[in-house]
Amino acid sequence: MLLAARFARRVLFSAGPLMLCAGLATAAAAPAPSLQISFDGHQFTPRTLAVPAHRPLVIKVINASGETIEFESFKLNREVALTPGEAVEVRLPALRPGRYDFYDDFHDSVPTGYLLAK
């Protein structure tokens, strides 16, 4: 058990910086198509956004309304709060073809939107 603890510590200390470097390099080398969703009038526009499958994405989410929202996707494991007028970029991994939900977690009455990866 002691050996295992020592081994785990060595792995953490040695692998951590390598993973960080690899991650930063990956981030710098992978340009992603830019897509946009805006929120206004108590709904997301567009309600269904077609996106390319099998490649990383960056989606710009704009809160053009006068209320604070939480842009969230259960399927994609993303959530971010946006105050009125705020815009954020949501980074997504390469998606398999399919439909992925997104919604405003602060307001149940806002219709659910979907990313359609194909």
Add this chain to the structure above:
Amino acid sequence: MHLRLDQLRRFAWALSLALTLTFAVRARAQVNPWEFEVYSYATEGRGTLELETDNAVVAKGHRLAGEGTTAGVFPSQGMWFNQYEADYGLTDRIEAAAYLMMAAPRDHNYQYAGSALRLRGRLLDPGVLPVDLGWYTEIEFHKSPQFDDARAELELRPIIEKDLGSFSFVADPIFEKVLQGEGRQAGFEFGYAAGAYYRGTRRLSPGVEFYGGAGLIDSPDPIREQQHYIFPVIWGQLPFGIEYSIGAGFGLTHGSDPVVIKLNFAFEHFVGALFGPTGPSKRFF
């Protein structure tokens, strides 16, 4: 001379027994029965307040004090653990929380058991690194000796998360150090909380969680005395911003309680941000 040697042997035996018992009791502290929760990389949204209640009951436990999930003077059998947590998103990457811990030992009143303060954060935006990384630091105060030998403890966790398709994998290695009370001279203890979750539907999804404690890093307990649990869980989001996680935990070693039930509920609501948005170039704040 023969008598002195015999006395010395008895003293050494008593000392080793006392040390064994001391460290065995300390080792049980790394599984926190007030919080059967795996912390993921995502932090609370900026300006969002989350109120959470974490509950656990030992359906089948130990009948001797200080065994299983309890580290104080009460037996674990039939014990209710109840925690209230207020969690606030300070920035897009850092949240602060305060905890109140209550307990109802079998045949005893519902009572105060401790409190805690916590800061938790995440590095960069999700998906930037091959695995998403976060950090967690907490100071716990226990009602001692009723619920723990230690009066104050420091808890540190790195948080590691990876999403693969519809699955999320989260690991929280736990490092604990006694600041006040019994065990203050000892080093860090090691425990863990980890989970694998399938993102099926928003309302109801399955998962499996793991919790455990191995004792002091430099002097782990024998496997039989350690605690290790596996919790099949269901979890999801309900209307009106309510989230839940419910499961039954099964102890895998003699030192664990055989069956523990957990019921966690949380409600979040935007209350107003203290700080402005975090730019994508910011790594920590």
